[in-house]
Amino acid sequence: MFGMCFLALCILIGSVLSTSALAPPSVALDEAKFIGKRVNNTDQYLGIPFAQPPVGNLRFRLPQPLETYQGTHDATSFAPFCPQDISDVISSGGASFLDPFQAAFLDTFSTAIANQSEDCLYLDIYAPAGTKPGVNLPVVMWITFGSFLWGGSSFFDGSVIVERSVQNHEPVILVAINHRLNAFGFLPGQQAKDAGITNLGLRDQRQALRWIQQYIHQFGGDHSRVTIWGANTGSISAAFQMLNNGGNSEGLFSGAWMHSGFPIPLNTYSELQGTYDILVNQTSCQNSTDSLDCLRQLPYEELYEAMLAAPAAQRFGRWQVVLDNDFIAEQPETLLQQGKIARVPFVVGCTQDEGTDGALNLTSITTDNETAAWLMEEGLPGIPMSAVEEIFALYPSDPTDGSPFDTGDLYAITPQYKRLAALVGDIEYHSQRRFFLNHTAGHQGAWSFQSKEFKFPFIGAIDLSDMLNIWGPGTLTDRLVSFVTHGNPNNGTGINWPQWTISAPHQLNIQNDSSFTIEPDTFRAAGMNLLISLNIQFPE
Template structure:
């Protein structure tokens, strides 16, 4: 970045750059960012060609060499989505306390959205120059592949903490295509090779990091993937892509509350493609995909949002396409086709309460049985349900939020459903991932019981309040990004997870750390995982 400073001295009057604005040169392009405290921010940098016009519903294309001057002081556009807080659609008023802290930690940004959204943000310790080779962490945004983007997080928080810890890191935050624009299923998408475009966007962003991060002072050989929720699922799927060959794109992963689950195939969700087409003027077209590419943006956007939010959760998702996702994730794991890099996985204690708040109309055991057979594990038998009920009773004291006795039983089935959903969608997937990787690479696991809210407990994503606090978990992340080990020489030792010694770090509600065996609800979790593999949701 010193080269950029020299260039400014020669052309300062023409560029009208504030004296303290950080700069970096990429190819022949000059990027002007912001300095915030001790962090240089370079925002909204395009990492691929805009996926508009003929590039709509195409694989991401590498960005052309940069030329000229770029304003990197403002976030780029978000990818097309419904600009609402997705959490607010369920469980009000039970989520109000959680939502208040969520919105305070991750305020909704005042950022436009458009198809031209393949951009990323780079947060660098001020004064970093090429050759310093700082480790890099790449944040993959969360929110169910439907909402959110890079501008929802403040990467400066992580960089500033790393400087305080004397372990400076660079953070890169990536936007990728969401909803129908990024996850179009169906035979037409398969034939065109455009399934799972959002994941392909992420891969392209990682290639960009390899090409350009040295110009920011980063080390392309030390790149850690980091995500929560759909960002964590993404990190896991990147580990499973390409037979586990990372192509040198990343060297570690940190995954929170999201893991590759058994998937629907591209053909299972053919109806999603058909609904989209039939909601536009492309209905009846002989080449519906090409017609969709040529539609006015607003028409396509409104057709995408015509489905209710809950329907979109099930329709615009990662699919088994036998291409980017070559086989079911669980098959790939059992075959060892996974990147052999060190990783950390974590869950919160009460992962399932958020999902159960969408099911408060279920008040009887028969209702729960119907839900499991039709939606939770579609196709299971009543005999399977009875086995689940034996292990997950309707006693509120045994349900989630755990450790709260008879409190918070919003309905007679709420706490049971919360326990089942949390174990089915999170804890069983986490343990399955560990069981098929921990013997081959460094693996650490944690359980967060911190931030116990009324009614929902340590709900999904509450561990991010520690991470972006920042807190002690942030320090562990920074050490992991720097050394490949989350132990930083202070506090309790965090042992690796192994099949014979499945020790994990527990973050208690008072923020203290303990080490405990990862064996809770083992019989129920094993049953749910076996059924989930046979009957994917």
């Protein structure tokens, strides 16, 4: 494998040296020519459509493949991202505690963004400078995070990953995609089910993977080595691509790398019927005999405003992946238990303090009774008081036991904040990660990590803080590049990262000083076992 990579690198270097520094990079797709741009050591092809525009009669339809490309196309600018509310979706309560993290985050993701439009099914390709067909470099497809409400390919500079890969002598190609969001991508309800258009955002991702299979060779990529990569909802998306189609990947991808997002128990399409009805009632379609057809014909502005009529905090529970018995055949935990998942190698990871962001929205809860009420009504809705008492025994209100972890009694914003942060993190992230590993690791290569890096005051190693390393770039970037190249995150240097197994559940820990250690993945085992069993019985 290393010999093959060295040969590919030599071919790549030869291609670079033979390419005129003055000529912009270009690629032929079908009968068309796409002209990109070279930035430093990366060739960028931006705003390439991978499906027909989902507008007009194609609004709320399955993504349709493109017809033959023709003509000459300028691929030097980002295409629009999908409709969303680009204002801050984090609630005002406790937001000041997030300021240092947000400043670091904005410094890392400073790429200029595009406009938004319903015509948004585009992708961007970043390749090492001079890459030509036949080099057959491995490919990583990045899926944006943003709670299925916001985000897009233009929020990220893929050259960060590509240039690091070249420095590591393991060159890769990065593809960043848009997919439909909010109501445009995740319309629930019986009407959506009957029309076969549930989970359109996930179906857009599948179409992008098919596009890569057809065209990535023209950019110098290897269609047989495609890793899907995402964080939060991008990670959830990657997991659902693995669970789709009975676990048959159709050869669309060969691996997955997932940060802080796992397929938790879902609402059904019918349980969110009210979301569909509210949308319709916010428009002139409220008295229509065929509301879905009416929504397809609405002026874009009217539909967009209706979609955003609800407060931002409520949208998190409305425009989400649903169990549709189609793209997602059964509850994800059932599919995992049945082994209906793509048997490809994968990496999963969390940050240490995943729950602090969510707990900042719960600072009005200050007593045991209020925490119990939250658990029974929202955290694990429907659980009996006896289950709450079991949880309290394992997650006491003592701040030294809570999150941010390993901070003693510091940062106790309220008497319940650190307990709630521990509960939110373990219910939504850490227990889900372990459940995923426990039902896959015996059948395929599996690696796990926990990031304790970037411990900010009051919020610790918060959700998405590992993005500051991997998009930095940092030491985790090197492990990603090796995984994309070899299907294994070990790169022959530094500490060996063992596979996670049920008998030896070891994981990589990224310490606050950026060093790596290997530690048992057994922390809070009793609490997480209880929470995952309750979550399956009482989904959020």
